[in-house]
Amino acid sequence: MPIHGLSLSQYPSKPDHFDIEQVIRPNILALHPYRCARDDYKEGILLDANENALGHSISAQSPPDNASSFDPMLDMDLHRYPDPSHDPIKQRITTLRSVPGIDHIFLGVGSDEVIDLLMRVCVTPGKEKILITPPTYGMYSVCAQVNDIGVVKCPLEVSGQSGEGGTKGRFSLRVEEIKKAIDADASIKLVFLCSPGNPTGTKIPLQSIKAILDYDSFKGIVVVDEAYIDFASAGSSAVTLVKDYANICILQTLSKSFGLAAIRLGIAIAQPPLIQVLTNTKAPYNISTPTAHLALSALSPSSLATMQSKIETLIASRAALLKSLSDIAQLGLGPSIGSNDSNFVMIPVLSKDGVRPDNVRAQKVYKALAEENGVVVRFRGNEPGCEGCLRITVGSEEENATVIRKLELVLNQF
Numbered sequence: 001m002p003i004h005g006l007s008l009s010q011y012p013s014k015p016d017h018f019d020i021e022q023v024i025r026p027n028i029l030a031l032h033p034y035r036c037a038r039d040d041y042k043e044g045i046l047l048d049a050n051e052n053a054l055g056h057s058i059s060a061q062s063p064p065d066n067a068s069s070f071d072p073m074l075d076m077d078l079h080r081y082p083d084p085s086h087d088p089i090k091q092r093i094t095t096l097r098s099v100p101g102i103d104h105i106f107l108g109v110g111s112d113e114v115i116d117l118l119m120r121v122c123v124t125p126g127k128e129k130i131l132i133t134p135p136t137y138g139m140y141s142v143c144a145q146v147n148d149i150g151v152v153k154c155p156l157e158v159s160g161q162s163g164e165g166g167t168k169g170r171f172s173l174r175v176e177e178i179k180k181a182i183d184a185d186a187s188i189k190l191v192f193l194c195s196p197g198n199p200t201g202t203k204i205p206l207q208s209i210k211a212i213l214d215y216d217s218f219k220g221i222v223v224v225d226e227a228y229i230d231f232a233s234a235g236s237s238a239v240t241l242v243k244d245y246a247n248i249c250i251l252q253t254l255s256k257s258f259g260l261a262a263i264r265l266g267i268a269i270a271q272p273p274l275i276q277v278l279t280n281t282k283a284p285y286n287i288s289t290p291t292a293h294l295a296l297s298a299l300s301p302s303s304l305a306t307m308q309s310k311i312e313t314l315i316a317s318r319a320a321l322l323k324s325l326s327d328i329a330q331l332g333l334g335p336s337i338g339s340n341d342s343n344f345v346m347i348p349v350l351s352k353d354g355v356r357p358d359n360v361r362a363q364k365v366y367k368a369l370a371e372e373n374g375v376v377v378r379f380r381g382n383e384p385g386c387e388g389c390l391r392i393t394v395g396s397e398e399e400n401a402t403v404i405r406k407l408e409l410v411l412n413q414f
């Protein structure tokens with residue numbers, strides 16, 4: 001069955017064992033996407049979409065809560081439905097990420113929407129499954145449950161010695177175990193890998209990702225979630241694999257390195273057949289005009305230069321935060337775990353005698369930080385390989401100084 005809007009014969013599928021028509025659910029392959037008059041006609045007196053001809057009624061005198069100044073929407077045509085495809089944004093992403101063309105890019109309402117959409121197009125509810133590698137981002141399981149999809153877990157290997165700057169290599173992909181899980185269950189359609197991982201902060205080597213892409217018993221798609229990729233060293237992204245593999249889908253986002261979590265813009269990068277399927281299936285106008293406007297500005301050369309310098313600042317602050325944490329380690333903190341490739345660190349709270357990670361003490365510290373000291377971090381101690389761990393986002397210099405001061409205080413209490 002062809003994919004609506006695309007001739008598959010243009011895209012010889014690599015690797016040989018992958019056939020996208022076997023991965024996408026038949027109802028999705030058969031879909032005739034929603035079309036509107038404006039797909040064909042964009043100019044003229046637009047009376048096709050039941051918009052409000054008189055425009056919006058937002059008053060410049062009534063700023064939203066907390067806003068000190070307010071420009072009622074910067075001349076955006078807010079009474080019109082947004083552009084359904086946002087090609088100028090995609091164009092800037094292709095340049096930034098060295099992607100062959102805009103037909104390799106899909107935009108979602110955060111990467112969370114793309115995660116959900118991938119499950120909906122590939123995995124049959126009540127029958128098929130995804131594979132995840134705990135500890136990992138919680139939304140994969142939540143989305144699977146919402147969609148009535150099974151979850152096979154193949155935990156990361158937890159190993160390695162503590163060392164300066166963290167326990168290097170502590171979390172690694174167990175490629176052979178993943179292959180075994182795939183062999184044991186032909187209903188696994190998606191493998192979710194997170195690189196750098198949340199909460200592991202650890203990159204997955206491209207060799208390990210390739211090993212799963214090349215594994216011919218796996219007929220599904222490998223999703224590589226790169227939400228934190230800009231905080232890792234250059235050359236870590238799996239985007240370079242997209243040209244050679246039709247069975248990979250990279251997820252990125254403007255929520256982290258771009259500092260735009262509020263606008264909700266997620267990105268999928270894959271070969272055109274999968275991108276076309278996602279495009280056919282999405283809600284027609286998923287990306288709002290204000291979001292698109294801000295995203296396009298954020299991707300301009302001058303904004304990218306500013307973003308790059310903020311990334312450098314955060315990476316330097318991450319090192320400084322780790323150093324400050326090790327300076328108070330005698331109060332009962334272990335060395336950071338993982339390899340700190342993201343904009344957060346994972347620090348085990350130890351028992352008072354400093355011998356072992358201690359979830360009970362970590363939870364007390366977590367609560368006291370939030371409830372008595374106004375500092376909210378994340379307790380991750382119940383995740384495999386993360387016993388006693390608090391995940392601390394790298395903040396501003398001032399915030400980092402405060403978190404250290406408050407931690408010192410609280411660790412002395414418990």
Ligand SMILES: Cc1ncc(COP(=O)(O)O)c(C=O)c1O
Pocket residue numbers: 109110111112113137194197198225227252253254255261264265266
């Ligand atoms: C690994 C990972 N993927 C995806 C997301 C969600 O990103 P978005 O804001 O683009 O939905 C997060 C958010 O914390 C994350 O940690």
